[in-house]
Amino acid sequence: MAGEKIITPPIKCQGIKTKLVPFIIENVQRDENGLWIEPFVGTGAVAFNIAPARALLCDKNRHIISFYQGIQNGIINSSTVRDFLEYHGSILEQRGGEYYLEMRSAFNQNYDPLYFLFLNRSDFNGMIRFNQKGEFNVPFCQKPHRFSKSYITKICNQVSRVSAAMSGRDWEFICCPWQNAFAGAAANDYIYLDPPYIGRDTSYVGEWSEEDAASLAGYAHQTPANVCLSMWKENQFRKNGHLFEYWSDFTWYEHSHYYHFGAKESNRHPMTEVLAIKR
Template identity: 30%
Template sequence: MALKKNRAFLKWAGGKYSLIEAITAKLPYANKLIEPFVGAGSVFLNTQYPKYLLNDINPDLINLYKIIQKRADHYIADSASLFVASNNCETRYYALREKFNLSTDRYERAVIFLYLNRFGYNGLCRYNQKGIFNVPFGRYKAPYFPLKEILFFAEKSQQAVFTCLPFEHIFSRSRLGSVIYCDPPYAPISQTAKFNSYASGGFSLSSQNVLAKLAEKSGYERNIPVLISNHDTPFTREIYQQARLTELQVSRFISQSGGTRNKVGELLALYQAD
């Protein structure tokens, strides 16, 4: 009997829920799983490591996770209060989005962040170069409040430490006995298919190269295995040529219409000493 999979409480472009089995099959056992790009946390939620170090460069995301880790009941009550029919319209959505962008209160931003995630277009998390959240209204009939998913995350997060640092810093913090799983913003399939603004600043091809070199050093010199997910392109095959590659075909889309989902090639690149 297959184990029940746990969904993340956030909608997330490029989330790994559908790939959990393929990813976990390649992840070695260790005392700690380190994720430099945790995103919505599907791998964290569906693995059984004793400890976790979960990082993301998006401060709103990590702030939200820390609040749920410490104050889940309080957070649930306040965030659920926004999930009412009167807030499911363009006027209210854009007013709350503006309130979020103007706010410097971390708790208030965390409460509104979940609303924006569920009421905004396709669960996108996107900022402009000034750090302004700019995802448009989603036009959903009745956005779902993820109560059971938040409660599960809150319970499991007691095993985790959350950080908001550049991915390079997370590699330098890793120690023997850990394994690293990387789900970076994907390399573009083409020059017209770039989407990498989960946090302001983006993720360049140069950053992709740096990540591959750090993974190679970690896996083969430091004996800390690294598994990376990315698009299957000539570029990624070149930068991951020192890894053991697994090819996948995945439904990938940023669209509200399921009919427009296309299968695209993805790679799992494993750096692990024999």
């Protein structure tokens, strides 16, 4: 990985691990012949940069899985993305928020992965959120000129790099409950966990409760595979009690970084992240 540029996924979401990739790669020691497993693949930032030969990449969000399946089978590529974003981006520039809402309404009927990409890159703060009916409901970012030529090229390059990362590798993208990802895991496999924040319902896939988190810890301890949990440890306001209660017997590697909440510099706070590794 040294000297290589980190792959940034074309899909954005809050909590993306792109900036932590070097820290993760530095501490993950796995059997190259084993299966890399992610029950919460999200944007795919870790898998794309680890680049294992074999991987099982799961998520409960079917739209993310559908998008990456599209790249994998070649239906979605830099050319189709450019054509789509140039066409719809030019209309967005003319009609603004009205057209964004039309595209959002269309996506909630057709579930087209390119519509999903368009919304994800033109909505408020790159959020992924759905209402109780399963409809995407993030508002417009209020930037009608969002899809400039340079911005589209940036997204196309991200799609191309993700496609190259998948090429020649045995990867399977599956939409399923996280529990399914543990089934059949062997001793030489490696399970990377990046679960949702406990008790925070972002409507990405629904609320992640304390009971869910405790159940995940149980699965992680029982599986014969090695396990690496990525989770926040503490900030200046509070500590993560769940981490201390359920994962204290794993080996912890810590990394401090900053996160932003809002636009003001005063909202820039230090955060300690932990990789809790089974063995």
